[in-house]
Amino acid sequence: MNKLAIPSQLDTTILAETFRLLGDPTRLRILFFCLDEPRSVGDIATSLDLSQSLVSHHLRLLRGARLVRGNRQAKQIFYELADKHVSDMLVDMAHHVCEESGED
């Protein structure tokens, strides 16, 4: 079915932008931390030992790319992965990387 043609240069740039955002250890840790349940900014910062400012900056980038989504609940804002696509993608990639040794 849907065989993938070589993406246009524009598409490639958009795709690369997503990869780029996932390509930072701090951001990846934040994403995995929010994978199972929504987490407040403060919780993320404390649990991952990052400054509140840094977490906020990264969340902004992730929000901008619609990789995460935040819900305000009183004073706190709880972030979670934006949708199932994103979480599947993360999990898949993690598996891909674990299974490093290929069949070739």
Next chain:
Amino acid sequence: MNKLAIPSQLDTTILAETFRLLGDPTRLRILFFCLDEPRSVGDIATSLDLSQSLVSHHLRLLRGARLVRGNRQAKQIFYELADKHVSDMLVDMAHHVCEESGED
């Protein structure tokens, strides 16, 4: 089945490294160009309008991460994706990104 635990900080770094390499438009274009058939360095450079040096530098990084693999054939070296994992991953991600609008 295999539910994914939160990766260790080390694993996260390794995973991020892979994402990071995919997160550059030039490298992604090179990868997609080599997706269907092996391509020589010169062919890549000409077809994608990049300097030979630049292509070679990027190929080195991709080789280092075992994302591509090169076969010498006389004077030329033909690069292709390292294995099916890598190509599947690329195609999957491209689909994920195309289907941007989630079910949430």
Next chain:
DNA sequence: CAAACATATCAATAATTGTTCATATGTATG
């Protein structure tokens, strides 16, 4: 509405990384 708390933003710095140009290595051919 002031004080306390949680998150976001701004400006500046430090570190990383993509790109270029010059040159080296390796390979075939006359």
Next chain:
DNA sequence: CATACATATGAACAATTATTGATATGTTTG
């Protein structure tokens, strides 16, 4: 073995980006 060709490497530069510290915005509670 010299020349031409294809790719790789090294040093330097330019640009991008992660991180920090200080401060602003927004939200609740007394």
